[in-house]
Amino acid sequence: MFKLLEIENEENVLVCLRVIIELHKQYRPQMNSEIQSFLLFVKNIYKDLPNHLLKIFEPKPQIKVKDMSEVNVEALLQETYTITTIMTDKKNTDNSPISYNIIPRAVLSLKVLAELPIIVVLMYQLYKQSVHQDVAEFIPLIMNTIVLQPSAQHRTNPAFNKEVFVDFIAAQIKTLSFLAYIIRIYQEIVSSHSQQLVKGMLGLLTLCPQEVAHLRKELLIAARHILATDLRNRFVPHIDKLFDETVLIGSGWTTHESLRPLAYSTLADLVHHVRTALPLTDLSLAVNLFSKNVHDESLPCSIQTMSCKLLLNLVECIKQKSEQENGNVSILSRRTGM
Numbered sequence: 483m484f485k486l487l488e489i490e491n492e493e494n495v496l497v498c499l500r501v502i503i504e505l506h507k508q509y510r511p512q513m514n515s516e517i518q519s520f521l522l523f524v525k526n527i528y529k530d531l532p533n534h535l536l537k538i539f540e541p542k543p544q545i546k547v548k549d550m551s552e553v554n555v556e557a558l559l560q561e562t563y564t565i566t567t568i569m570t571d572k573k574n575t576d577n578s579p580i581s582y583n584i585i586p587r588a589v590l591s592l593k594v595l596a597e598l599p600i601i602v603v604l605m606y607q608l609y610k611q612s613v614h615q616d617v618a619e620f621i622p623l624i625m626n627t628i629v630l631q632p633s634a635q636h637r638t639n640p641a642f643n644k645e646v647f648v649d650f651i652a653a654q655i656k657t658l659s660f661l662a663y664i665i666r667i668y669q670e671i672v673s674s675h676s677q678q679l680v681k682g683m684l685g686l687l688t689l690c691p692q693e694v695a696h697l698r699k700e701l702l703i704a705a706r707h708i709l710a711t712d713l714r715n716r717f718v719p720h721i722d723k724l725f726d727e728t729v730l731i732g733s734g735w736t737t738h739e740s741l742r743p744l745a746y747s748t749l750a751d752l753v754h755h756v757r758t759a760l761p762l763t764d765l766s767l768a769v770n771l772f773s774k775n776v777h778d779e780s781l782p783c784s785i786q787t788m789s790c791k792l793l794l795n796l797v798e799c800i801k802q803k804s805e806q807e808n809g810n811v812s813i814l815s816r817r818t819g820m
Contacts, residue, residue: 484516487523487588492565495588499597506604513612517605521616524598527589528623528657532630534590537561538650539632541641544569550582562586564593564646592649599660606664618668624661625675628654628682631689648691655686655701662707669711676716683708684723692734699741706748714752718759724749725767743785746775750792757799762807765800769793 483498483505490498505511545568547553553568565583572580588594606617632650636642661679665672672679683705690698709717717724724730731737731745753760753768760768772789775781 484520484523487520490588491585492588492591492594493585495591495594496597499594499601503601503604506608510608513609517609517613518616521602521605521613524602525619525623527595527598528620528627531595531627534561534563535630535632538563538592538646539636539642541636541639541643543641547571555584558584559587559590563590564643564649592646592653596649596653596656599656603660603663617664618671621661621664621668621671622675624657625678625682627657628661629678629685630654631685644691648694648697651686651690651694652697654682655690655697655704658682658686658708659700659704662704665708665711665713669713673713673716676713679708679713680716680720683717684720684729687724687729690732692732692737695734695736695740698732698734698737699744702741702744702748706744706751709748709752714755715759717752718756721752721756721760721764722767724752725764725771727771743782746772746781746785747788750788754792754795757796760799760803762800762803765796765803769796769800 483502486498487495545553545566547568548571550568550570558566562584563586565585568582568584570580570582574580602617602620605613630650632642632647637647661672686701687698687705690701708714730749731741750772757765757768772792775789776786776793778786
């Protein structure tokens, strides 16, 4: 199975990965050289990913040929990252055109990339001592991965492939979830890459497609775990972006209806822990947002209660900041009508 990962296509390797997971869950084989080789294989995929970024997002016209003999399949596979359809001039009996799907090689597949972190986590759970250093070496690769983005030119191109973009974002979020799982164990190493972490998380929140609610939910859960560590202080200079609900929650209807409680509770925990480090401008944004939540009947009562508690905790902090900056304590009354 491990050998097939290197040579097979996306569909077969996704099956291989499920077999590998079940095998290790059920039988817990002893540590062996194949596992070290697998971890090296995954590292190499992450290392190569930035080199493929332009080709992944380069707008491509639909491939139309008279016959499949015109297609150089080997050359096409070198720059295929998701299933690609080729249309031919030949017709079926119902006069519909005959088409073929080119399935990407697993080493380039974005769907495979999204499944790899969960297996690395499983290997760490089973072989902590043996793979501790190997997993530590993933951290810089993770940071380089989560900051990758298509260029603005690519995103605004009418031929921009949204499906490829969703697959790419999904792989990045799965990678961030992997980091969230190991972050407390490797907090010192992660801290040395904190700038990339902040940039990557904010970038994912901003670019995560509005219509894919399950990805934003997974992203918020990963963010919640990361913000529960001391690394939360690295987000203080950028916290104003999180008060922008189009960044935190997105503008999609499903995300707005289903993810607000998770998003607001995650943000409230962050504000509570870093409130003494926030300037009045950011405290004002916090009061404005959570005051609105108190009056929002569409939110669960628990979120409204949490908002009240946070506002209460901010009172003393605002008073001290106001006295330090200009002696003006009217900010809270202006925002809440108290």
